[in-house]
Amino acid sequence: MIAEVVSLEALRERLGKSTPRRQFLFKRFQMIFDLLHETRKVKHVYLFGSVAAAIPSPNDLDLLVIMAADFTIKGLTQKVLSVFTHYACRIRYNADVFWVTEGIGEKQIKAVLDVFSRNRMQEPQPLLEVMR
Amino acid sequence: MIQNAEQLHQAEADIQKLWSFLEHARHTHASADYEQLSKPYLLQIQDRQQEILDYLATKPETLHA
Numbered sequence: 001m002i003a004e005v006v007s008l009e010a011l012r013e014r015l016g017k018s019t020p021r022r023q024f025l026f027k028r029f030q031m032i033f034d035l036l037h038e039t040r041k042v043k044h045v046y047l048f049g050s051v052a053a054a055i056p057s058p059n060d061l062d063l064l065v066i067m068a069a070d071f072t073i074k075g076l077t078q079k080v081l082s083v084f085t086h087y088a089c090r091i092r093y094n095a096d097v098f099w100v101t102e103g104i105g106e107k108q109i110k111a112v113l114d115v116f117s118r119n120r121m122q123e124p125q126p127l128l129e130v131m132r
Numbered sequence: 133m134i135q136n137a138e139q140l141h142q143a144e145a146d147i148q149k150l151w152s153f154l155e156h157a158r159h160t161h162a163s164a165d166y167e168q169l170s171k172p173y174l175l176q177i178q179d180r181q182q183e184i185l186d187y188l189a190t191k192p193e194t195l196h197a
Contacts, residue, residue: 072165086171098172103160104153111149120133120183122142 003046003113003129008033011047011130021057028093029061033130035083041071043102045130048116052126061095064116069103134187143180150177 006014008030016026029047036042042065049062073084082088089097098116100109119125134140150173157173158166 072162073168074162074164084168086168086175096172098176099169100153100157101161101165104156105160108153108156112153115146115149118142118146121135122139 003127005129005131007131011128015051019056022051025051025058025061025094028095029063029130032061032063032083032089032093032095032097035080036065037132038080039067039071039076041068042066043068046113046116047128047130048125049096049119052128053119059094060090061093062116063095063097063099064112065097065099066109067099067101069101071101134183140184140187143184147177147180147184150180 011029012026016022016029029051033045036045044064044066046064046066047062048064049060050058051061073081076084082092083097084099086097089095098112100112102109113127117124117127134143154170154173157169161169
């Protein structure tokens, strides 16, 4: 599975402007993206699901975040920690953040990327890697 | 929603991949990290298992000529 690489600005132009719901979710994505990078341990941020697809009013954000092997949630500020805490992230940012560190190994990361590259009808769905 | 046998088998394969992913994550991450990171994957597995159960719980009527 090969993800399409897009910049944050390109993502905003392409998927973050067309409807109020998309504008709302893009702002949340940007907040998460900035908080993730505060850790200085982000390796890859993938966006998939309804926001990455051409749906006018997506429900929420779906992200797969790969962190450096030595990343830990220990010592994070409360605000950054909320991105890595499932229920807090859902409530604050309307987002499901699936995260893991590179320590799990490339094979497992590829396997989960494969799962998230298809929707529930098993049809291919867009998978975007967002870069700064 | 699963609508046919092919989708059923793919959903089963995806659940297996997520199980295996969590098994590996359990070995490679500290306890506090694993407890947080596992939650969305576990919910994802639960959702997909429910879809399989929903599919297997019914059988559409077969039309006979």
